[in-house]
Amino acid sequence: MKKQRGRLEYSIMNSGISTGIYIMRLLIQFIARSIFIRFLGETYLGLNGLFTNILSLLSVSELGVGSSIIFSLYKPIALHDHPQIVALMQLYRKAYNWIGVTIGVLGIAVMPFLHLMIHGSQHVDNLYLIYLLFLTNSVVSYFFTYKRSLISADQKAYIVTLNDFLFLLVANIVQITFLYIHADFVIYLIIQIIFTIAGNVCISWIVDRRYPYIQHAKAVKVDKATSDEIKKKCSR
Numbered sequence: 001m002k003k004q005r006g007r008l009e010y011s012i013m014n015s016g017i018s019t020g021i022y023i024m025r026l027l028i029q030f031i032a033r034s035i036f037i038r039f040l041g042e043t044y045l046g047l048n049g050l051f052t053n054i055l056s057l058l059s060v061s062e063l064g065v066g067s068s069i070i071f072s073l074y075k076p077i078a079l080h081d082h083p084q085i086v087a088l089m090q091l092y093r094k095a096y097n098w099i100g101v102t103i104g105v106l107g108i109a110v111m112p113f114l115h116l117m118i119h120g121s122q123h124v125d126n127l128y129l130i131y132l133l134f135l136t137n138s139v140v141s142y143f144f145t146y147k148r149s150l151i152s153a154d155q156k157a158y159i160v161t162l163n164d165f166l167f168l169l170v171a172n173i174v175q176i177t178f179l180y181i182h183a184d185f186v187i188y189l190i191i192q193i194i195f196t197i198a199g200n201v202c203i204s205w206i207v208d209r210r211y212p213y214i215q216h217a218k219a220v221k222v223d224k225a226t227s228d229e230i231k232k233k234c235s236r
Helices: 002-062 065-078 082-117 127-142 145-153 157-181 185-210 224-234
Strands: none
Touching: 002 082, 002 127, 002 157, 002 185, 065 082, 065 145, 065 224, 082 127, 082 145, 082 224, 127 185, 145 157, 145 185, 157 185
């Protein structure tokens, strides 16, 4: 009974914090977007939207792997089955490493066609560098995603939400400050990458502290039944 009540409390906490953070994110993004247009103009805003859409399309290669493995973690977490949790986490890490590499390769393969997607691309300075920075920011997160899954499956997604919001807030403050000093989109994106990495490293550190048994664990294979179930969910 106590465990069920705890899960309900965590669900309410996750929902409440997520809603509050969502509203604050909208406000921050509105302010950041207004300042972005003022200093960099609508051309770079259009590039920002286009490259975001391209990378979102490439992320389809994830094929629901994340949600499938998170679902598979619920039972072993409830049973405190550490070997099974470790096995799933190792599988998740391998899967997302491959996904990250795949998206990186596909993203690079798109580069020769960028000029066909952008009207007046010859007038955009550092077009390919800007795209590579977008791609880097997207790909780097995949190498940390597996640790986020453990917190989410353990009904403590609010930790990830607060962490991401904090780093988003600080990143936007630093980016806006640099826009006032020197309006350079490349510097703007480099700052974004730095905070994306920092936010993910922080989450990894939190996971290592909260779940020490996943550190330095021996390689463990997921049993065939679980593996088949994950594959079945991914193929749906």
